[in-house]
Amino acid sequence: MKFEYLPNEILLDIFEYFHLRDLFQTFHNLNFRLNQLLYESFRSYSLDLRSISRYDFDIICQQHLPIILHKITSIHLADNDETPNLPQRFLSQSISVDQFTHLKSLSIHSIQSIDIIHQIIKQSQQVTHLKIIKCFCEYKEIQLINQIWSLPKLTFCHLDNLISKGIYFSELLTPSSTIKYLSIKNIICDFRSLSYVFQKTPSLQHLSTTIVCTEKFEKIPPPTNPLLTKLSLSYDGSIPSLMNLFQHMPLLRSLTISTSYLLLDGDEWQAILTDCLPQLKYFHFKMSFQFPQNYDTNDAADELLATYQSEFWIKKHQWHVQCDWNASDPFYGAILYTLPYMFHDYHYVNDSCSKSTLPNKTTCQTHIHVKNLQCEHNIVNHFIYLSTKFTNLSHLDLILPFNNEFLRNISTFTHLKSLDVTLLSSRDAYQQLQCLLNHTPHLYLLRFSHLSDMNEALFSLSNPSIRRLDFLNKQSMIYNWYFNTDECQALTNSILGRQCQTLIIDIQARNDVLDLVNNLTNLRSLIFQCKDDKGKQKLLSTTDDELIQWFHEHLPSTCTISRDAHISSIIQMWIR
Structure with missing residues (x-):
């Protein structure tokens, strides 16, 4: 059967699987019937x-949004390396968030302006689900929190890693009488x-938080x-402070x-759970x-288990439960955890030892x-063999080269979306990296946390799914590698x-930036x-910034150019 002969119900079901921009790019204006659907x-x-080209963004905002405003139920906004300055451009359109009359879910990520966050939240009175992640909150943070608690329909609130001097609840x-699920x-x-959070959130049922107690016998004040x-x-x-906390949660089940x-x-755990949390079922x-x-x-470890x-x-x-420890750790560090391991982050060391209370040795589902x-190997022994299967990884942090025994577990990386690699030498590292890339069919981001030198093998790497390359280590600016003209040309080819x-990169000369923009068509x-940025040591206004002005003169007017608000030496371009 031809596609156009499918009934409307099936076509609408198919539409559900498409990203909005892909949906309109694929089906819009093919015929009257599809437009009507x-x-x-x-x-x-x-x-x-969150990951959209500037061209697609303009098309959606100008052509499609005015027609489907009343059908938008969720919005995701981000001001990050993928879409720098997108929120500012979004708010500059002749559309405000409060025009999305059926909006229920709002997610904002990495927005660097507290004023923009305030503006968005002010226009979001109808949302029931709100996520604010990795946003800039150096001041006015309590005003933001009070603004969020004032949203009349909000039931789910997720605040994660707000860059702030401290939020004083x-x-x-x-x-807020409506918030039931709160993650801070x-x-x-x-x-x-915490007591103030409880007082101002009386309907709260689920809470995720970080608590630090400085006193040995600290008690939570009412309410x-x-x-x-x-x-x-x-x-x-x-x-003792932990026990004091649990005594106020008699209905806790998880x-x-x-x-x-x-x-x-x-x-000790048995006594705490029995005395303080009698209703607990999931632990x-x-x-x-x-x-x-x-x-x-x-x-x-035997005595503990x-x-x-x-x-x-x-x-x-x-x-x-299971106990893991590093046999070569001079500080005798270890972790003890319940099975299955319910946390998203895990640090694996190649000479780790493990023991558990499981009746058999099968650990493939733990x-x-x-x-x-994060995989780490002892500098004396490069052997890495993952005795534990990590079958649902989305991110891997790895040091190369490693012993080839590591590749026995390569099939577990089929869901990997991002990969951080540290290259200690170029002899075997690139060959092993390519072998790893061959087994990561859904990899989107490849980040080089450290390059000890530049090797031509770098430009021979291949993986059909990678769309983002990161050569700039923002966490350790000392070890960044500046690409020269020949290396930029090799990368282009x-x-x-x-x-x-x-593309996130360090570049020696400004002219090479133009070549990258003009020749990397995607x-x-x-x-x-x-490297020749004279204004990188201080924040400059757009009119006084010599390098920004130079790029404005040599690039199309459609290209958005700005400096990072926190690391002034970094320049952001949203190109096409």
């Missing part, structure tokens, strides 16, 4: 602007702030929240907790700790929730360069440092 019959759209003035990850709370049934907690404090430098054995923990020095770690093999753990709840894996859409955003 797109504009009239299709029930709802998700407006995802004790200054929270506006109560990577935002440190103390008991006093508390007896309605809380699910808690995900990163905790830094004493055991607890996920990670701790640092704190260790409870099975008997997951990860405790980072240190074994006593000058003590046999193998024997210490023995406390988790009682009837309470094995028969009543069927909760199993780490299926790990998304981000390489397979990865020709398919690259987002490039839509370019983030770079330029």
Whole structure:
């Protein structure tokens, strides 16, 4: 059967699988019937602007949005390396967020202006789900929190890693009777702030937070929240303070907790859970700790695991635990966690040892929730063999070269989306990297965290799915490698360069920037440092910035050019 003969119901089901920009690029103006389905019959759209070209963005905003405003149910906005300055451009259109009358979900990521965030939230009175992730909040953060708590229909609120000097929830003035699910990850709370969160969020049922207690016997002041049934907690404090917290959560049914430098054995946990959390059904923990020095770690692990093999753990709840430690660690570091491992991040060292309370040696399903894996090898022994299967990884951080035994587990990387590699030498590293790329069919981002030297093998790498290349280490600006003219030309002619859409790089000469923009035909955003940038040491206005003005004179007017608000030496271009 030909596609155009399919009934409307099937076509509408097919539309559900398309990104909005791809949907209109593929089906718009093919015939009257498809246009009618797109504009009239299709029930709802998700407006995802996190990875979009400037051209597609303008087409959507100018041609399609005015017609489907009332059908947009979710919006994703980002001001990052993929779409620099997109929120400013979005708000400059003749469309405001409050015109999306059926908007329910709003997600904003990496926006660097608190004023823009305020403007967006002010126009989002109808949303029920809100996510604000990695946004710039150096000041006015409490005004933002009060503004969020004032949203009349908000039930789900996720705030993660707001770059701020500190959010003081004790200054929270506006109560929210609608918020039931609150995640304030990577935002440190103390008991006093937590008490204010409970007071101003009386309907709260699920909470994810980070708590730091500086006193050994700290108590949470009233009011508390007896309605809380699910808690995900990163905790830094004493055991007595932790018990004081749990005593105010009698209805808690699910607890996920990670701790640092704190260790409870099975008997201690059993006493806490029995006395403080009688309704608990789902329990997951990860405790980072240190074994006593000058003590046999193998024997210490056996003694610790023995406390988790009682009837309470094995028969009543069927909760199993595992202990991992690095045999060469001079500080005797270790982690103890429940199985399956329920946390997204995992640090693997090649000479790690593991023991668990599982009745058999099968561990293939114990780490299926790990998304981000950092692999590290001992400098004496480059052998890496993953005895544990990580079958759902989306990000891998790896040092090359490694022992080829590592490739035995290469099939576990079929879901990998991003890869960070540190190249210590070029002898075997590039060959191994290509072998790894051959087994990552969905890889989107390849980042070189460190290049010890530039090798022509770099420009022979290939992987058909990669769309983003990152050579600029923002975390350690000391080790960045500046590409010269020949290297920029080689990158332009390489397979990865020709398919690259987002490029993050250090460049020696400004003219090479023009060549990259003009010759990389798929490039839509370019983030770079330029070695001959005279204004990189200070923030400059657009009119006084010599290099920015030079690029405006030599590039099309459609190209958006600006400096990073936090690292002034980095220039951002949204090209096409």
